[in-house]
Amino acid sequence: MSQNETILQHLRKARSISQREALIDHGIQSLTKRISELREMGYNIVTKHKKHPITGQRYARYVMGK
Numbered sequence: 001m002s003q004n005e006t007i008l009q010h011l012r013k014a015r016s017i018s019q020r021e022a023l024i025d026h027g028i029q030s031l032t033k034r035i036s037e038l039r040e041m042g043y044n045i046v047t048k049h050k051k052h053p054i055t056g057q058r059y060a061r062y063v064m065g066k
Contacts, residue, residue, distance in 0.1 A: 003028050004038055011045070011064040018050075018061045035062050 001009075006026050010017050022031040035045055044065030051058050 003034050004041075007031070007034050007038065008043070011062070016048070016061050016063045018059055020059070031062070032060075 003026070006028065007017060007022065010021070010026065017031070019031045022028040022034075028034060035047075039045055046063045046065045048061045048063055049058060050061050
């Protein structure tokens with residue numbers, strides 16, 4: 001299964017994915033590039049900017065749009 005297929009499967013099941021999840025759960029290091037490719041293929045993937053409640057670190061979470 002390709003990385004793009006893996007991300008799509010994750011999004012369909014969990015509805016969202018972060019860089020950390022992509023790396024730890026699937027070994028995908030370049031999530032931003034894969035999301036860009038999926039968008040070019042016509043998938044509606046929205047970026048949600050979040051802030052970790054404990055560390056305050058900002059991160060992006062990608063959500064499958066409708």
